[in-house]
Amino acid sequence: MRPLDTLRFYLRTKTSSLPRYVLSETLQAAVGWIPGVVGIGLRGILYKLVLRADGIPAIEDHVRIHRAEDVVLGRGVYIDHGVYLHGAPQGLHIGDHSWVMAGSRLHVFNFRGLPQAGIRIGRRTFIGEGTIIRGQGGVVIGDCVLFGPRVMVLAVNHVFADPARPIMQQGITAKGICIEDGCWIGAGATILDGVTVGQGACIGAGSVVTHSVPAHALAVGVPARVIRDLLTDPLPAPDVQVYFGGLEQF
Numbered sequence: 424m425r426p427l428d429t430l431r432f433y434l435r436t437k438t439s440s441l442p443r444y445v446l447s448e449t450l451q452a453a454v455g456w457i458p459g460v461v462g463i464g465l466r467g468i469l470y471k472l473v474l475r476a477d478g479i480p481a482i483e484d485h486v487r488i489h490r491a492e493d494v495v496l497g498r499g500v501y502i503d504h505g506v507y508l509h510g511a512p513q514g515l516h517i518g519d520h521s522w523v524m525a526g527s528r529l530h531v532f533n534f535r536g537l538p539q540a541g542i543r544i545g546r547r548t549f550i551g552e553g554t555i556i557r558g559q560g561g562v563v564i565g566d567c568v569l570f571g572p573r574v575m576v577l578a579v580n581h582v583f584a585d586p587a588r589p590i591m592q593q594g595i596t597a598k599g600i601c602i603e604d605g606c607w608i609g610a611g612a613t614i615l616d617g618v619t620v621g622q623g624a625c626i627g628a629g630s631v632v633t634h635s636v637p638a639h640a641l642a643v644g645v646p647a648r649v650i651r652d653l654l655t656d657p658l659p660a661p662d663v664q665v666y667f668g669g670l671e672q673f
């Protein structure tokens with residue numbers, strides 16, 4: 424690839440137009456670093472020139488946004504310090520009153536023009552610190568979903584059927600992932616392509632989810648296996664103090 428083609432490809436991955444790119448990069452350079460409520464206030468107003476937001480989103484410092492024109496934020500969205508958001512033509516949607524915590528990386532990663540790509544997060548969903556979401560096959564996360572830290576949601580697989588060729592050159596498959604309303608995904612869990620995690624299911628910390636998990640199931644381990652149906656075999660109430668009054672009240 425000639426240098427000019429490389430530059431064109433680079434810019435195509437970052438924006439849909441040069442003026443948008445210049446505006447987005449200028450705004451991020453000018454106010455992206457400012458900490459605290461002053462920075463949050465400035466970004467909440469100015470970033471609406473480049474991304475789509477209902478109301479004033481709360482965006483902490485050092486959040487990096489590419490293809491901001493494909494990023495849609497609902498009302499009352501909170502984006503924590505150092506988050507990386509990369510939209511793409513099918514977009515990255517974060518629903519009303521959802522939180523994306525520090526260091527998370529949400530990347531639609533659609534450099535091949537997949538029609539099903541995208542990341543769509545519902546309302547009042549909490550994405551724990553350091554989470555990575557790749558949206559080639561389309562990732563849909565429902566309302567009131569709770570992610571522990573460092574969850575991975577990877578809606579893509581590489582084809583590796585031909586031993587004579589590098590795997591990188593054999594293409595990808597991308598079926599998509601759905602995590603339904605009210606789930607809890609434990610810290611460090613990995614959700615693989617093609618999986619649906621049913622409503623209200625709980626995935627144990629560190630699990631690797633290779634097959635769909637029914638609604639209201641508790642699934643743990645590598646690979647994740649269902650060990651309990653929380654409807655027919657409910658957990659006993661905890662015999663220790665239970666606390667309320669945190670983020671769930673906002």
Ligand SMILES: CC(C)(COP(=O)(O)OP(=O)(O)OC[C@H]1O[C@@H](n2cnc3c(N)ncnc32)[C@H](O)[C@@H]1OP(=O)(O)O)[C@@H](O)C(=O)NCCC(=O)NCCS
Pocket residue numbers: 551569570571572608609610611625626627628629630641643644645650658
């Ligand atoms: C799954 C979880 C909720 C425990 O549920 P629980 O109903 O109390 O389960 P128990 O501790 O009674 O364990 C039941 C069985 O599952 C196993 N198990 C529990 N969690 C597991 C996990 N993450 N991976 C593998 N096995 C696990 C236990 O060893 C036990 O097996 P055994 O019956 O052979 O001894 C908890 O282990 C967990 O993973 N929590 C996530 C914590 C987290 O991510 N916090 C971040 C805040 S969002």
